Amino acid sequence: MGKESVGISVSKKEDFSEWYTQVVLKAKLADYAPVKGLIVLRPDGYSIWESLKSTFDKKFSQNGIRNGFLPVLIPESLLGKEQKHFAGFNPEVFWVTHSGENEVGDRLALRPTSETLAYTLYSKWIKSWRDLPLKINFWNTALRAEIKATKPFLRTSEFLWQEGHTVHTTEEEAKEEVLKILEIYKNTVEEELAIPVITGKKSEKEKFVGAVYTTTMESIMPDGKALQMGTSHFLGQNFSKPFEVKFADKDNIEHFAWQTSWGVSWRLIGAMIMVHGDDQGLVLPPKVAPTQIVIVPIYNNDEDKKRILDKAGEIKQDLESKQIRIHIDDRKEMSPGFKFNDWEMKGVPLRIEIGPKDMDKQKILIAKRYNKEKTNLGFDEISKIEEILEEIQSKMLEKAREQARLNTVDITDYKEFKEKISIGGFFNAPWCGNQECEEKIKEETGADIRVIPFDKEDNTKNCIYCNEKSISIPIFARGY
RNA sequence: GGGAUCGUCGUCUAGCUUGGUAUGAUACUAGUCUGGGGGACUAGUGGUCGCAGGUUCAAAUCCUGCCGGUCCCA
Incomplete structure (x- = not known):
């Protein structure tokens, strides 16, 4: 072991x-x-x-x-x-x-x-x-x-x-x-x-x-x-x-x-x-990422090394002038594959690869961390990267919203509530406002009232526990 | 509060039953080859074995106490 x-x-x-x-x-x-x-x-x-x-x-x-x-x-x-x-x-x-x-x-x-x-x-x-x-x-x-x-x-x-x-x-x-x-x-x-x-x-x-x-x-x-x-x-x-x-x-x-x-x-x-985060490690939203972009240069002889590092330096300077936090990983002792995994684990939102093949085609390869998507970008399209970072930021929020939506359920039946609570999630359940019901629910299910959303005052329903008239529909969940 | 279990190089570990110079991997350092998804080889550095006592010619190993970690139960 x-x-x-x-x-x-x-x-x-x-x-x-x-x-x-x-x-x-x-x-x-x-x-x-x-x-x-x-x-x-x-x-x-x-x-x-x-x-x-x-x-x-x-x-x-x-x-x-x-x-x-x-x-x-x-x-x-x-x-x-x-x-x-x-x-x-x-x-x-x-x-x-x-x-x-x-x-x-x-x-x-x-x-x-x-x-x-x-x-x-x-x-x-x-x-x-x-x-x-x-x-x-x-x-x-x-x-x-x-x-x-x-x-x-x-x-x-x-x-x-x-x-x-x-x-x-x-x-x-x-x-x-x-x-x-x-x-x-x-x-x-x-x-x-x-x-x-x-x-x-x-x-x-x-x-x-x-x-x-x-x-x-x-x-x-x-x-x-x-x-x-x-x-x-x-x-x-x-x-x-x-x-x-x-x-x-x-x-x-x-x-x-x-x-x-x-x-x-x-x-x-x-x-x-x-x-x-995912199974590869951290995934950082671009706005708070200490390093937003990492460039991994790929070469196997001195001639390529020079022209590739020159190009990487040029791209770096260009993006830095737009306040983008960018790093060139020129560590000699590690293979490109190792570096890819390393930066993915650290959650850097965007990776740029430049190798001999790219130089010949006047292109770079960009890999997005959050969805693993890889695309090519021409040398003349470097300025698009700023927008790409913004797009990553908003897509990440969208993705998280969707995830949250899928984990939220409306519920009115206590038996069903008890069954489903162990899977986790946010449960919109009507409540009478009585602390005793709240405590009983906590005792029996481990879930408590996390928040009573501002727009969820509601007296048309019945309390999920005691069936009396509701005053609101709080979110019940097990918490950290 | 009750119970179980474990402390050995930076990390993960072997060794403990049956006492005798502490094992391997990984990481680290150097060199050579390599390089588009976790490379290979060679050499090297690194450990008062959690702490304090005791037994013994001799303790990581046996005994006692303490400290610390992890897990389970109330």
Whole structure:
């Protein structure tokens, strides 16, 4: 036994979990850290994160949100200020109990999230309606000790994310902000990562601890499980009261402010791997691919080598001038076949091959990663490549949409629901709004309410569990 | 919380029953040939055998404790 295979050794279909881990490691996105539950990002993985970060930053900025920085340690006394919030996070908090040899008096939490810390500061900064709205985003990491099995990007004890915290004078304005952010999340994930999402509200049971309500975007993964891709919370005055985030309004009366918080994490990268990857490895959407095009030159004598590398260099320069990220793989020690497989495993969206035969015909061969299609392109048609990348991006989203559609079913019969749930998928099932039904369904099927889509308020149906009148048609699924 | 099982070059592993200089593959380095889908040959580098004790002339191997991983059950 024990021959280490170079490529992915299991199929996505047969052993999804093992497949996923192999792709992450072999595409060199991340590696395991020496501490259980923690991972290390390698340059290709971090580059994808940076790309998402820059897109979000642009959109946040257009929405009047600026970036700040918060420290990682939060005193227990602060974290415990909002009771429900604390109770929700407490089981998975890492605590710092010593500084050097000395025990610290008030234990320090490694932030599981920063609401309590941010709002302590906000209460100092906000005095008047003129100070509002206050909109700050923080790029950092959060730490939550994971007891269950961990998985790179999907469930780790420390994760990269952004957390935004805004403060408003009115309830309406805060609620609007919640939706604006959710829309930014949705269009970024769909346009950049080519993953379709469904937006809506979380049920009371599943909402963020401390929020009035939570809006969410959910996606369906190829194994039929749901993945929460990002959340945007309306906090109401639940935090502004204990933390005294108050302002004097135009009426000269002090009011508690209205707040929101929202975040997405590197889970998005995990989703991208799962949705687009195949048995050869990673498949990257062009927009976030660290390398969008790789040129593999093919030659067997010095004369060919020179003219081919010259041509490759020329193409590279041409495309680089259009901001395309392109790499020439001139490694001598590897055969072309090895390189093809290598770059496919790493998910590079487009490969260009140039060999002696192509030189003679004044053509190059291009191979698309996402559908393995190979075509020829004349030397005079290089400028088309820009469009080809755009086309790949939109086709990948289309393909993912189709996949999601196939995995979504309307269902009204509980018996049928129970049978089908093990196959996985999104189930549109009417619900009476009663938490007991929700809990029973979770208990009996393992599925919970992932999201109540915004357009699925519906009182014409009957609850799939208790048969009482429905209030909505949520999406039920088993989740990550 | 209960149970099972495993820790040996970067990685995967043989050796353990019956104690005696740690095996092979892969990866890595160098060279030659090769080159349109995971190439071939030759040579070389690399391991305090998870940690700490104990038994013994001698421990990867036997014993004890600890640490860590994985899986199953609650």
